Structure formats: C-alpha cells, structure tokens
Amino acid sequence: MFSNKVHRSTVIGLLMLLAWITNSCQKDPENPAPDQPVTWFDSFGKMLDDSLKPKKIGYAYVILEGAEVRASGSGGLKSRTNEAEGEKAFTLDTKLHVASISKTITAMAFLHLAAQKGIKITDKIAPYLPPAWVKGQNINQITFRDLMTHESGLIGLANTCTNGAYSENIWWGLQQLVQKGIRASNRGKYCYQNANFSLFRILIPAILGYSFTGDDQMDDEQTQQRYMAYVQQNVFEKVGITSAVADQPPGDPTYAYTYPSGLESGWNAGDFTNTVGAYGWHLTPRETGKLFATVFSTTDQRILTTAWKDTLLTNGLALFSGIMPDGSIRYHDGWWYLRLAQYQGVRTVWIQFPDNVTAVLFVNALHGTRGYFPSDDGNDIVPYLTRAYTLARAAKTGRKTVGTLTLEHPEPH
Structure with a gap:
C-alpha cells in the first residue's frame, strides 16, 4: 500500500504530464498547421450534397478521376418507415434499377x-x-x-x-x-x-x-x-462486380418515391429478368462508377480494347453527346417510373467529363408533376450534374464560365 505522500506526488506528476500533452496538441496561432487541401472534386461533391440533402430523397453519387474515387456521398432513405422493411438508408452500396444505363x-x-x-x-x-x-x-x-x-x-x-x-x-x-x-x-x-x-x-x-x-x-x-x-462474366466480373442482378435483392428493395413526398408508400418495380437488356440491371452507385470509369476513363482493356472503345465512342453506340462550357461530354441517363396520381420513379446517369473524370448520380424519386429529376428549377439530371461540375471548376480556377449546355438528345431516356 502506497503512503499518502507518494500518492499525492504521483497524481501531481500525472496532471503535469496531461497538461503538457494538451498544450502540445493545441494549434500554435502564429504557425497554424495546414488544413487538408480542398480540391474542386470536394466542391463538386459538396454542391451535390447541399442541394440533395434538403429534398429528403434517397441519393448517392460518386466522382472519379481515372479509376480513383475523388468524391462521393449519399443521403436519404431507400425504404421509409411506412414500408414493410422499415426505414433503411440510401448508401453508395444501395442496389437500384439503373434503367437505361443498362443499354451501355x-x-x-x-x-x-x-x-x-x-x-x-x-x-x-x-x-x-x-x-x-x-x-x-x-x-x-x-x-x-x-x-x-x-x-x-x-x-x-x-x-x-x-x-x-x-x-x-x-x-x-x-x-x-x-x-x-x-x-x-x-x-x-x-x-x-x-x-x-x-x-x-x-x-x-x-x-x-x-x-x-x-x-x-x-x-x-x-x-x-x-x-x-x-454480361456477368465478361463485363461485371472484369471489374470485380459479382452480384449484379435484374431484380430487387430479396427482402431488401429500394423503393421509388415522388417529390415533394407525402405519406404515400413507395413503388417496387419488381423483376426485369424477362426484359433485361435495354433496362433492368440493378447496380450500386459505387459499382456503376467503377464500371464506367474503368471502360471510358482508363487504359484498362479487360472489357474493351482501345480500338473497340474508340468504335463505341466515335459511333455513339449506346450513349449520347453534349457540349458544355468546359468541353464535351458523353453520357447515358436512365428513367423508370409509375404514374398514378403523381410520378414515382428513379433517375440515374453516368457522365464522362473532360480529363478522364466520370460521375455517377442515382436518385429514387421523381418530381411529382413533371416526372423528371426532382429539381425545383426544372433542370433534369444531366443539366443538374453538368452545372455542378462547371460551377466547381469555375470556383477552383476563378474563371467565369461562358456558354451553355447543348445536348444531342435532351429528352430523358
């Protein structure tokens, strides 16, 4: 057993050590430690998050440079409290019907x-x-x-x-x-x-x-x-996707909703096995980003050789083109809906931007009266995503953007 004298000196020593550690960890106001640099990719992602989170819809995005993920985010719900499965978050690993992205x-x-x-x-x-x-x-x-x-x-x-x-x-x-x-x-x-x-x-x-x-x-x-x-063996597995399906995962559906949302139940579109090809594949945002970035923004030739990539791109096979202030884009969007009193559905897109940048965005709600992407200004998913890209680039470079977005086929697909 220690004496009181020994005990007091030990406590005092420990307090002095703690105070030294605390002071050492504090920032020196004269020489502040550098913060993690904010890239324009971070700004791009923040614009998407700031716009989408208040809508209280399920969403996820991933932004890649080459094969490297530079920014990603998600929010909202894939299943709400009034569904049989209960409340479940929409994440980067949420399976969603990608609709016409399946064509590419x-x-x-x-x-x-x-x-x-x-x-x-x-x-x-x-x-x-x-x-x-x-x-x-x-x-x-x-x-x-x-x-x-x-x-x-x-x-x-x-x-x-x-x-x-x-x-x-x-x-x-x-x-x-x-x-x-x-x-x-x-x-x-x-x-x-x-x-x-x-x-x-x-x-x-x-x-x-x-x-x-x-x-x-x-x-x-x-x-x-x-x-x-x-397709599983020669496309998906080439980039490590092992669980692509043409139906909702058993007992774990991602519902489609309307925006602004009321108390209505969501819509489960069900099994697309007997129509898969033009639409029907179910993938996660993370998987979709990896697939399209690998094929279109890297030199990887496991799925398509360079020559066949050129054939696809130059002939516009299963994709569309557009011109924006920062350069040209290639993309395909997806659109699937049910219309009763209002629209319920999903909107998806992949876009190849200049400099080998690929972005993917999924949402599980449509504007209730317009039936398009759930924006408040009327913009659909392609203009929405390209505008965020352009604004993020402009904020980084300090250059004012000049010009407008022109799409080959602006209607939803």
Whole structure:
C-alpha cells in the first residue's frame, strides 16, 4: 500500500504530464498547421450534397478521376418507415434499377463478344434471329450498329415512335416487332426504342452458338440465362462486380418515391429478368462508377480494347453527346417510373467529363408533376450534374464560365 505522500506526488506528476500533452496538441496561432487541401472534386461533391440533402430523397453519387474515387456521398432513405422493411438508408452500396444505363452495359457486352467472334458492327442481325420468327419487310437490312444508335427503323407496334416499356421487350413483343418489319424510309432515322437493345438478349446467345428449339418458352428462358451469364462474366466480373442482378435483392428493395413526398408508400418495380437488356440491371452507385470509369476513363482493356472503345465512342453506340462550357461530354441517363396520381420513379446517369473524370448520380424519386429529376428549377439530371461540375471548376480556377449546355438528345431516356 502506497503512503499518502507518494500518492499525492504521483497524481501531481500525472496532471503535469496531461497538461503538457494538451498544450502540445493545441494549434500554435502564429504557425497554424495546414488544413487538408480542398480540391474542386470536394466542391463538386459538396454542391451535390447541399442541394440533395434538403429534398429528403434517397441519393448517392460518386466522382472519379481515372479509376480513383475523388468524391462521393449519399443521403436519404431507400425504404421509409411506412414500408414493410422499415426505414433503411440510401448508401453508395444501395442496389437500384439503373434503367437505361443498362443499354451501355449491353453494348459493352456485345462489342466484347464481337471482338472474340470477328463480328463487325455493320454486320446484319438477321442470321442471328430465331429461325422460326417471321422476318418482316427490311428486317434483313438492320445492322448491329443500327440497333445501338436507334436507327434500325423500329418505331414500335403503334407506329408512332413511342417507346415501348414492357410489352414490346418481352419475347412475344420482340417477335411481333420483327414480324411487322420496318419501312425503308425509317431506317437510318433516329427513333429511341428499348426494343433495339432488348434484341441483344436474344442476339448475344445466338452469336455464342445457342440452337433455338422453336419452343418459345424454352428459348425465352434459355436466352435470358445466357445473356445474363455472358454480361456477368465478361463485363461485371472484369471489374470485380459479382452480384449484379435484374431484380430487387430479396427482402431488401429500394423503393421509388415522388417529390415533394407525402405519406404515400413507395413503388417496387419488381423483376426485369424477362426484359433485361435495354433496362433492368440493378447496380450500386459505387459499382456503376467503377464500371464506367474503368471502360471510358482508363487504359484498362479487360472489357474493351482501345480500338473497340474508340468504335463505341466515335459511333455513339449506346450513349449520347453534349457540349458544355468546359468541353464535351458523353453520357447515358436512365428513367423508370409509375404514374398514378403523381410520378414515382428513379433517375440515374453516368457522365464522362473532360480529363478522364466520370460521375455517377442515382436518385429514387421523381418530381411529382413533371416526372423528371426532382429539381425545383426544372433542370433534369444531366443539366443538374453538368452545372455542378462547371460551377466547381469555375470556383477552383476563378474563371467565369461562358456558354451553355447543348445536348444531342435532351429528352430523358
């Protein structure tokens, strides 16, 4: 047992040591320690966070330079308290239906296969369609490039160039479109149709050697499985994505909501396995950023060689172009919704900016009356993201931006 004298001296010594440590850790006001430098990427991300957090919607973004993540953030909920699953946060690892971003993924898969099989984008698709399908007028003229640029001449069963979201993208719908044929005057004209890319769900297995049986149900199921397996193995797994699906994760859905939100329940769009190709893939923002940055902003050639990347970019295959004050962009957006009293849905986008910068943004709500990105000023997702990029760059360089954003096809996709 220590004496009181020894005990008091020990305590005093410890207090003196603590005071010395505390004083040593305090900043010297004459020579302050440098703060972590704030990059324009940080400013870019802060603009997105400051704008999106008050909306109380689920969102996440990732910004990469080359393959390196420079900024990321998320907020809001993927599932609210009134859902059966209860309240769950929307994070960088939240699975969301990426909608038409799937088209670029399908194009990557086809071009990867074309490189393996010696196929050109100008080759005709007819030899790879099911033999039992009736080929209508001029179907034998359609090329793979025609499909990937929406210039095939397919204008939908209603003859109005109105994009078919479901019935025209299942096996039966694609069969009917092929039988209907196309007008020669329509081929070569832009008409955005999901069916152009849903056909790859059948074409890719055929190129791989699948022998059609003539049994529609069996051929439908088999081509679905073979298409998804090929994309998984030759696109997703090449960049370490092992859990891509065409449905909501079991028991863990990400709901789609309206903005501004009331007390309504969210919408679960369900399983897209029988229509996957033009849309349907479910990925996380982190996975999506990694995939598109790897392909478009690095020299990595595991998915596409440099030559095939150039083919995709120069021909505008499954992507769109735009010009902004800082340079040109390439992108594809995604849009999926249900409209009852108001819109509920998702809006997604990837954009390749100048200098190998890639940005991905997901939200799980749409403006209730406009049905587009949930902005208060009417801007949709592409102008919203490019404006944040431009403002962040201007704040860093001190240069005033001059010019406006011009998009090749500004409508949502």
